[in-house]
Amino acid sequence: MRYQQVARGSERFLVAETDSTYYDLTAAKPELEAFRDLARSAAVADETIDDLARGALDDAPEIDAETVRNGRQIPVTPEEVWAAGVTYEISEQARQAESDTPDMYVDVYDAERPEVFFKATPSRTVGPGEDIGVRADSNWNVPEPELGIVLYRGDAIGYTVGNDVSSRDIEGENPLYLPQAKVYDRCCSLGPCVVSTDDIDDPHELAMSMSITRDGEEVYTGETSTNELVRTCEELADYYTRHNAVPELAVLLTGTSIVPSDDFDLTEGDVVSIDIEGIGTLTNGVRTV
Incomplete structure (x- = not known):
């Protein structure tokens, strides 16, 4: 449902x-x-x-x-949004390419412990049809389409579509700048709905696509599948909840495997649409924050 x-x-x-x-x-x-x-x-x-x-x-x-x-509003208002990184091979390659310390991303991709980090509060999260934000002090901003796990007291009860908007140049300058590259006004969007876990046979076998339009013209399109995930949803949720007093309601984004080329920069006025099989399409405009 x-x-x-x-x-x-x-x-x-x-x-x-x-x-x-x-x-x-x-x-x-x-x-x-x-x-x-x-x-x-x-x-x-x-x-x-x-x-x-x-x-x-x-x-x-x-x-x-x-x-x-x-x-339509944001379908779920989590107290916290967290995210996982370097969970797809292409994400690992992109993080290496942007960074002055590329080896650390290889180590995370192959390590037992995944990268799990805080992403957004309710005030920083928008829903369908609302604008996501790009930082005015960044010259390289990208959307990151991701499957989101909806968790109630740490247990998965559903899935949604998420956009983990990121400033790649800020993160690439120094990995310690990750919070600034990830957490800011309108840095995350969720929607268009929550689909119960009963309605998704296997979250690791879902087709995913993203398109970006600018002035009515498509400037980017890409597609993938969650079967490219090197971690399971259960594993990521387990690490998120370990030794962590999780809130009543949370969303955990599972990482991205659709990465625009290095010369692409998200711009105010763009429109980003992310579709995940069995869930739906999340569409957001873009504004500078």
Whole structure:
């Protein structure tokens, strides 16, 4: 089942999609106003989020697709977004190319312990249709399309699409600048929905693509599959939760394997669209921050 948070005027409600039909879960169960409420209620009832949602469908009115499309908000508001790096071979090669200390990325790619780092707070994270940001003090900014694992108290309950926007020149200048290259205003986007773990047979076999348009013209397109991941989602989540008091709701991005050429720089006014099989397409404009 797919879940979206939708706004209509001053109303905010949680929508479940099944068999291409949209249902207003909040109208059926007012306590289910946001995805967090669904996750929390399912945990209390010791059920999956899909099982809990199905129990409300009979009383949930249908909503037309246009209302959902026009009112779509960020589908989940995590207290923290974390990310994993150097989990695909092409990412390892790109990080080597940008860095004055390339060997360290080879070591991480081959090491037992993955790179897992803090990415964003809610105030730095945007949803579908909102602008992601590129730093004004960076000359080399790129989007990074990634599969996101939605975690409730450290356990995977769903997947979403994420964009780990990054300043490659800042990180390449010195690896210690990674937080500045990764964490800033509008540095992350999530959407367009959360798909339950029950609806994704294997997160390591999903087609992924990205396109970027500028002034109405496509300036970049690329595609890959999550089967290129050298780590499993379970392994990455395990390292994220180790010796770490994780929040109630978090998203862990799993790394990128679509990397534009070294002469590409994301520019204000660009439009980035990321599609992951079984989840959907996340589209964002770009602004300078």
